[in-house]
Amino acid sequence: MTTTSAARSGGGARVGVQKFGTFVSGMVLPNIAAFIAWGLITALFIPTGWLHLLGYEPTWVQQLGGWSLDPKVTNTGLVGPMITYLLPLLIANTGGRMVYGFRGGVIGTIATMGVIIGAGIPMFLGAMIVGPGAAWIMKKVDSIWDGKIRPGFEMLIDNFSGGIVGAALAIVAFFVIAPVVTAISNFLESVVHFLVNSHLLPLASLFVEPGKILFLNNAINHGVFTPLGTIEASKAGQSILFLIEANPGPGVGILLAFAVFGVGLLRASAPGAILIQFIGGIHEIYFPYVLAKPLLVVAAIAGGATGVLTNVIFHSGLRNPASPGSIIAVIGAAPPSSLLGVLLSVVFSAAVSFLVASVIIRASRRRDLEAIALGEDTALADAVARNAANKGRDSQVGALLGQGAATAAAGTVATGSKIQTIIFACDAGMGSSAMGATVLRNKIKKAGIDGVTVENRAIANLTDDVDLVITQQQLTERAKQKTPHAQHVSVDNFMSSPKYDEVVALVQAQQ
Known part of the structure; x- marks a missing residue:
């Protein structure tokens, strides 16, 4: 399947859900380092942390961890202020930038400070x-007087309008939004506690695992479980929610099954995929294996x-x-108290x-x-792509390659189609x-090609000034919406695809 194929039914709804999920997770993902920093500080310095377990409790450790015998004393040290102020403000700033830049x-x-202070959690x-x-x-608000401000007054108007709007929204957030969001948070927290106490939380996998295969993994984990889990961890010291989506066990089991019982390219590539998924933590590597045999979602x-x-x-939890x-x-x-349970959860899953x-x-x-013997191998996604490329059908890159080679033979290359940014x-x-x-990038380097830039970006950050965009099939429609003038190539597996050789050959022909 390539980018020239018609969108499958239901693709519009799927793309819409993916876009919303990407927006939500996009506010959290860039700030994951801050969450990890908070987690490390918490793990080391709180009264039940690693240093306490080792019996090392000097004054500076207690100061950083915010130790206090007075229950009325809160937000001391680093742990409390970071989760109360730093992490939510980073999320708010990132979300604001996504909508309206700096x-x-x-x-x-500014406005989020109102909801933080108003809620107290x-x-x-x-x-x-x-x-x-x-x-x-x-x-x-800015669009009201856009283009109507006299030269020299732009900074004055921008600063004062921003200050007034920000202050007003902070007050509204304090009195109106904070109580509503607090009620919603309390409700979601009670739902989680109910599922945990009723031992029904495993049912979440009925929705989480299929969602991951549709490339909603970041939206599910960082858009839902990370915020709720962080609140729970701030109270209980850990949260099970951090491991519902992030557990590498299900993917490793599926890849291991392909390595042992699979055939063809999927079997050959499975061991490398296991290393990337289990050690590298890139779960997307096993999604194409499940899509090659959709029934495997049951295993996940x-x-x-x-x-x-x-x-x-x-x-146990994280x-x-x-x-x-x-x-x-x-x-x-x-x-320390959860290490055994966490490891067993990975092994058992x-x-x-x-x-x-x-x-x-x-x-x-x-x-x-039998399909391999007949040269068809329709069950294996990579082999499908290779067959399509060899036959010259249903391959946009193959068509482009033919045009580029013909043009190069004539001694001219159309500037409009020349690929410089991938x-x-x-x-x-x-x-x-x-x-x-x-x-x-390594293939292009080995081919001795210069002047071509290969980068990676989030789909939300794509701009329509690039030449060629490569995405996994499930995400191509969204990429097309962001870059309608670029050439698009769909692959099943980022790790190994015959389309890469076509792209290299196309660039060589153009140069």
Whole structure:
């Protein structure tokens, strides 16, 4: 399947959900380093942290951890102020910037202070609403006198209008939005507690695992579980919510099943994918394997539910988000009392997903082998792409290659179609797209090609001034909306795709 194919039914709704999820997670993802920093400080310095466990409790450790025997004394040290003020304000600033640039970030931060002070609890949900909302209001207010200000008065008008709007929105957030968002937060928290206490939280995997396969993993984890989990961790010292989506076990089990019982290219590439997913924490690497055999979503659900159930039984969780979802990040975020339960949740979820996936893969093994013998191999996504490329059908890059080669033979190359900027785009712009960009960058370097830039970006940050955009199939429609004038290439697997060789050949022909 390539970018020239018609969009599948329901693609519009899927794209809409992906765009909303990307916007929500886009406010959290750039600030994950701050969440990890808060988690490290919490793990080390709070009264139940690692240093306390080791018996090292000097005054400076107690000061950083905010130790106090007086229950009325709060927000001392670093732990409390960081979760109450720093993290929500970073989210608000990022959301404001996404809507209205630097000015939107400033106004969103000002207004969010109102909801933080008014609520008195960590206001992640409030920051996600007020930050971009305040920026949007500021943008509309600025449009009223856009182009009508006399030269020399721009800075005066901008500063005072921003200050007035920001102050007004902070007051509104304090009295109106804070109580509403507090009620919503309390309701969501009570729902989570009910699911945990009723041992029903594993049912969340029925929605989480299929959502991940549709590339909503960042939206689910950083848009939902990270804010709720951080609030819970600030009270209980850990949260199970950090491991519902980030557990690397289900993906490892599926990839291991392909490595043992699979056939063709998927079997050959599975061991490398295991290393990238388990150690590197890039879960997107196993999504195409599930899409190649959609029934494998059952294995993902079974593995995910097993991992959640294990953490429920052992009362285990993480202090901070495990991002990326690597086993290294998971172990680093686990408090001492939860380390056993966390490790078992990864092992058990991988074992269950491996067993279920093995049954599914072996059931279709004979059919897959027959397809390989006939040279069709329609069950394997990479082989489909290779066959399409070899036959010259349904491949936009193949068509472009033919045109480019013909033009080059004539001694001229059309400037409008010359490729100088190649962008790998994914939901977050960090994990899988960075991996794909590295693979193609190395191929271009080996081919001796100069003057071509290969970068990775989030789809939300794409601009319509690039030449070629490479995305995974599920995300191509969204990329087209952001860059309608660019050439688009869809791949199944960022790690290995025959389309890369076509792109390299096309660029060579053009040069």
